[in-house]
Amino acid sequence: MSYANTEETISILRKILAIPSPSGNTNEVISFVEKFLTELEIETTRNRKGGLIATIKGIDSSKHRILTAHVDTLGAMVKEIKANGRLKIDLIGGFKFNSIEGEYCQIETASGKKYTGTILMHQTSVHVYKDAGKAERNQENIEIRIDEKVHTPEEVRALGIEVGDFVSFDPRIEVTPSGYIKSRHLDDKASVAILLQLMKQLKSENMALPYTTHFLISNNEEIGYGGNSNITPETVEYLAVDMGAMGDGQSTDEYTVSICAKDASGPYHYELRKHLVQLAEANKIKYKLDIYPYYGSDASAAIRSGHDIVHGLIGPGIDSSHAFERTHQSSIENTAKLLYHYVLSDLVL
Incomplete structure (x- = not known):
């Protein structure tokens, strides 16, 4: 039995990682996914929240499955234009200020203009600030240095930059000869790439799915409500495909598919997990x-x-989640294999 091509999956992943998509500003990446699926002649529709639903009809349409992955990422918004011409930011999603210190970023104005910058501590220069290493990494001390000649709020606003503009972080994508994939936003664009390649494979092999299956590419997961709507009444199983978190006391690694038994919301469905x-x-x-x-x-x-x-949850293992993320192509492959067999399997109920 054949499986999705991991190299093709990584190629898709590179493309979607390169498209900024902080929660709340995901139209460009959703449009990319929509075009990808339209070219495969897969039926798609957008929900009012801006997410994309792709549907592959199965032999049995009285019972449905939903698989979801989210294409929205962590990011920020301009909170304040400071007196020195730099920007104070407010975070989008659950991460810490220290995880973005020193990162290149992009500010997108409401008119669509884009400017680059660097996220820095105000007290960065050790030649000037005695407490440069000790100062707290927080909203008061972290700022964006814009790559333009601006020194006042008036000069910044003349560029079109205003409070509420979206800030995205440079993903810094790298695939190493040893098979590691290093980038911000592998959570959850790695899973999105896996689902896109899975759908491409199902179409190319003309596979008949046992049940009508929807693929929801959600766009608000990082802020808590990406996939909680547009679930058909016929839906029996809902499988989220999202990253497996790594750290002390965790079983997840960068080489396998992680199957979640429980998270902060409680246990996932026991029979589906066993399946x-x-x-x-x-x-x-x-x-x-x-x-x-x-x-x-x-x-x-x-x-x-x-x-x-x-409901269930599986996904590739991601190191240093919500910061300097990394996975391995073998984790991508094992996740793709499990999803391939899952969509061809019987329902647990």
């Missing part, structure tokens, strides 16, 4: 079971919104 494990073992797919203590997914958001569904 995923059985599929992995039967098809010699390397996996890890794990619990994420400070995590929520589109699947848990769907449950909280009241949908009567079976």
Whole structure:
């Protein structure tokens, strides 16, 4: 049995990583995904929140599946134009100021103009500030140095920059000869790339799915409500494809597919979890079971919104989540394999 081409998946991943898409400003990347799927002749529709739903009809249309991955990322907004011509920012998503210190960024104005800058501590220069290393990394001390000749708020506003403009971070994409993929925003663009390649494979092989299956590319997951709507009444199973978190006490690694048993929202559906494990073992797919203590997914958001569904969560293992992320192509491959077998399998209920 064939599987998705990992090199093609990484090629797709490079393209979507290069498109800025902080939560709240995702139209460009959604348009890219929409065009990709339209060229495959896969039916798509946008929901009012701006997410994209692709549908592949199955043999049985009385019961549906939904698989989701989110294309929105962490980012920021201009909070204030400071007296020195630099920008104070407000964070979009759950991360810390220290994780973006020193990063290149892009400011997009409401008219669509784009300017580059660098995120720095106000007290960066050790030749001037005695407390440069000790000062707290917070909203008061972190600022954007714009790559333009601006020294006053009036000069900044003359560029078209204003409070509420979106700020995105340079992903710094790199694929190493040893198979590692280093980039910001692998959460969750790695999973989006996997789903896009899966759909391409299903179409190219003319595979008949047992059940009508929807693929939701959500665009507000980082702020908590990306995939909690547009769930058809026929939906039985809802599988979120999102990153596996790594750290002390975690089982997840960069080489396997992570199957989540529980996160901050509570346990995922036990029978679906066991079904995923059985599929992995039967098809010699390397996996890890794990619990994420400070995590929520589109699947848990769907449950909280009241949908009567079976929910699960799997994904590639991502190191240093919400910061300097990294995974390995073997984790991409194992996740793709499990998804391939899952969409061809029977429902657990």
